[in-house]
Every structure is written in structure tokens, then in C-alpha cells.
Amino acid sequence: MSLTVAELHQLFSSHFSATTDFHFRAPGRVNLIGEHTDYNDGFVLPCAINFDTHVLARKNGLNLIRVVAADYANQVDEIPLDQVIAHHLDYQWANYVRGVVQSLQRQGISLVGCDLAISGNVPQGAGLSSSAALEVALGLTFTTLAEQAMSLSQIALTGQQAENHFVGCNSGIMDQLISAQGQAGNAVLIDCRSLECHAVAMPQELSVVIINSNVKRGLVGSEYNTRRAQCEAGAAHYGVKALRDLDTAAIGNIFDELDDVTARRVRHVVTENARTLAAAKALANDDIRTLSQLMAQSHASMRDDFEITVAPIDYLVSLVDSIIGNRGGVRMTGGGFGGCVVALVPHDLVADVKAQIAANYPEHFGLMADVFVCQPSAGAEIVTQP
Incomplete structure (x- = not known):
């Protein structure tokens, strides 16, 4: 069950005995037309929707990422930054977090230890890209905390790499890219080869x-x-x-x-x-x-x-x-x-x-x-x- 932002702040404070410094948001999406064209380098026409994943974060001074997942009965995961990233055997949600961490590290991004609380109201298992919203929110979180500049398109590609190579689903780029590049009041025509995005008024x-x-x-x-x-x-x-x-x-x-x-x-x-x-x-x-x-x-x-x-x-x-x-x-x-x-x-x-x-x-x-x-x-x- 997703929390309100206020409730997520309360969870962060109680779980980590500290207040959060950062708040990140990334939306789910609905695709108006263009299905299974994205991984074929084709065209899609999605729009981001007003259902979101929220990440509250603070640096913790450790070489460790600690995460509490509000939507999964406050399950926790810890990811040491100086060890090889392995799959979590029990929590599938944790593998999305770990996948983004691994993808960023493989790009040479030096991440910093942080505490995260995550919640979202994008319906899961419904085709509205709750996983992409999580990946994009995490990519923005980790790069911002590490003070490493990365474009929204690069963050989207990082999320796709995590899903393809760590989680194991060969999804195309559409879900992550529209979560990163959505525009209020518009659908977005995406060229999945060039990653060019063109707003189309609804x-x-x-x-x-x-x-x-x-x-x-x-x-x-x-x-x-x-x-x-x-x-x-x-x-x-x-x-x-x-x-x-x-x-x-x-x-x-x-x-x-x-x-x-x-x-x-x-x-x-x-x-x-x-x-x-x-x-x-x-x-x-x-x-x-x-x-x-x-x-x-x-x-x-x-x-x-x-x-x-x-x-x-x-x-x-x-x-x-x-x-x-x-x-x-x-x-x-x-x-x-x-x-x-x-x-x-x-x-x-x-x-x-x-x-x-x-x-x-x-x-x-x-x-x-x-x-x-x-x-x-x-x-x-x-x-x-x-």
C-alpha cells in the first residue's frame, strides 16, 4: 500500500532516526499507441501520468546504500558499494535498486552511501511501468547525491540497462524515457533509435x-x-x-x-x-x-x-x-x-x-x-x- 508523501517522511524519520534532505519523483506512463515497437527501434506515443514513485534520500557517510520499501511492508535492503552487486534472492523490488546501482557503477559513476525510503502509487503488474518509474527515480537520486551530472535520457538508458541486464526483462527504452521526459498536457512522440522526443498536445x-x-x-x-x-x-x-x-x-x-x-x-x-x-x-x-x-x-x-x-x-x-x-x-x-x-x-x-x-x-x-x-x-x- 502506497504512502502519502507526508507518511513517507514519517517512515524515513522513524526508520533512519534522521530527517530527509532530498525528495525525488518519477511518473508511470500510459502508451497511447505504438506497442512492442520500442525495442525494434521504432516509434511510440506515450504520455506520463499523474501516478508516481517517490524517493526520499539523504547521504549517510557510509559506503552503503540502505533502503526501506514502504509498499512492501517496510522490507529493507542494504547494498555495500565496495562489493560485487548480487541479486537479492527474496525481494524482487530490491533487484531494481541493485540493478540501477550496478548500471551506474559500470558507467564509472562513483556513488555515495545513502539512506532511501521509497513508495509509489503506480499500479503494479498493470502495464503502467511502475518498474520504470522506480528505476528513473533511483537514477536521478543516485546521480544527484553523487553530484554526477547525467542527462535525463542517460538516466532513462541506465534504467533500461538495469531492467535488461540485471532484472532480466528485455524491455525497450520507451518506459524509462517517457518517465524521464514526460511533459504536462502532452503526449510525447519518441523515436526509439535516436531518442528524439517531440511533444504532441493532447x-x-x-x-x-x-x-x-x-x-x-x-x-x-x-x-x-x-x-x-x-x-x-x-x-x-x-x-x-x-x-x-x-x-x-x-x-x-x-x-x-x-x-x-x-x-x-x-x-x-x-x-x-x-x-x-x-x-x-x-x-x-x-x-x-x-x-x-x-x-x-x-x-x-x-x-x-x-x-x-x-x-x-x-x-x-x-x-x-x-x-x-x-x-x-x-x-x-x-x-x-x-x-x-x-x-x-x-x-x-x-x-x-x-x-x-x-x-x-x-x-x-x-x-x-x-x-x-x-x-x-x-x-x-x-x-x-x-
Whole structure:
């Protein structure tokens, strides 16, 4: 259970018998369109949301990082800075902390001993990047305390390295980069090869609604890594660095050249890249009808070609679509196999969407869905410092 910032300050004081000097924040994210394109060097269109991970910190004068995790029953971890960083065998959350420490050390950053208290309200296991919010907040924390200048893009890359090489999930750069570079009131079109970010204003008449199906999914050790390997096999077949380098014309005879499964994986990524660029243009032009069509096509591609949706997710998308039509858009968001649906909903239909989900979803699947009405928010920041 997450704490308020005031409660986190109280925990820090009671646990470490000291007051905190620094407060860092990094947000979760929702991806409007562009799924499984990021690790293919492609394009994504996420926005940071007003759900955050908070880290309170102070230097402790020791060669040791001490951490208390408020959201895990105040579990603690200690990380000596003069020893090889090993995996924590019992606490998965601790491996994200250790992974960021290791990644920074391997970049030659000389870290300083510190005490940390961590809490956040980004729903976990829902596809809203609670792990990336933690990694980015920690990267900003450790580099600031060590007085080592590092850009937000570098901090995002550090978080990705921690997740890929220490935690063991081959995620792309999108989650960490939007947590670092989010802009209030905007989605951000990200080129995952160059890391260029372009703000795209969100239409004022639409709410960002996130529906957590409460079908839990874990990406580590799941089908996620399989999908990535299939995409790499497709790129190797075409002799390109990544699927980003193909367009729809290049894959015209794809089913003659690849096995059925790999062909469908490749087709999803190539067409999803095209949809993402078109969606950014539609969003900038306030062309909601086109955006609606692109989000629907994206969901169908994830369902049929990439095969990462599940029945409860497909049902929620269909239900929301029946309410909003072409006045908004709806699709699965995140890595897949559960998690969340994102919908851009006219303000006057938000209550109806909530009511219809509450009335129908539990009856069909025996689950309660959590509905969050979010605001596109700013990225990571130092909230307070001495």
C-alpha cells in the first residue's frame, strides 16, 4: 500500500532516526499507441501520468546504500558499494535498486552511501511501468547525491540497462524515457533509435482513461522475451538492423518468405510504426476520427498478429468502443497478457464508461476493473533538495 508523501517522511524519520534532505519523483506512463515497437527501434506515443514513485534520500557517510520499501511492508535492503552487486534472492523490488546501482557503477559513476525510503502509487503488474518509474527515480537520486551530472535520457538508458541486464526483462527504452521526459498536457512522440522526443498536445476535450483489467501479468520469464526474439529473427531475415527499417511495401510477400508466426509478428511491428506516426499527426491536428481508427487497428493487430491480448482485455476494448465510437479511441496498452486498456474519452462520456464497466465486466469475468482518469504529466524531477 502506497504512502502519502507526508507518511513517507514519517517512515524515513522513524526508520533512519534522521530527517530527509532530498525528495525525488518519477511518473508511470500510459502508451497511447505504438506497442512492442520500442525495442525494434521504432516509434511510440506515450504520455506520463499523474501516478508516481517517490524517493526520499539523504547521504549517510557510509559506503552503503540502505533502503526501506514502504509498499512492501517496510522490507529493507542494504547494498555495500565496495562489493560485487548480487541479486537479492527474496525481494524482487530490491533487484531494481541493485540493478540501477550496478548500471551506474559500470558507467564509472562513483556513488555515495545513502539512506532511501521509497513508495509509489503506480499500479503494479498493470502495464503502467511502475518498474520504470522506480528505476528513473533511483537514477536521478543516485546521480544527484553523487553530484554526477547525467542527462535525463542517460538516466532513462541506465534504467533500461538495469531492467535488461540485471532484472532480466528485455524491455525497450520507451518506459524509462517517457518517465524521464514526460511533459504536462502532452503526449510525447519518441523515436526509439535516436531518442528524439517531440511533444504532441493532447486534445482538451478528451480524458485519458486507464482501465486496469486486474488480470495480472508478469513480463519477466513470460512471452515478452519470445516476442522480442521473433522480431529479431524477422529483422535478420530482411538483413536490417531492426524492423524499424522496413515499411509496409517491403513486407508485401512476407508470408511467402517467413513462417506464419514470425510473419505476423513482423507485420504487427511494421504496421504499428506507421500507425504511430499517423496517430501523432492526427492528435496534433485534433483529428479524433482518424485517431479512433488507428487505435482500433492497433488493438486488432495486437490481438491477431502479435497475439498479446486476452479475453477480458478484448471485452473491455469492445465495451468502451461501443460507448465512445469515433469520438475517441481505445486499445490495449502495455506489454500484453493482461494489464490495462487506454481510452481517450470525451469528458461527457467518462461517467457512462465507468458505469458500463462496473455493471458488465464483473458479470463476465468475475473481476473488478479499476478505472483511473489521468492527466498527461511532467517527467522525473527533484522535488526538494538542500
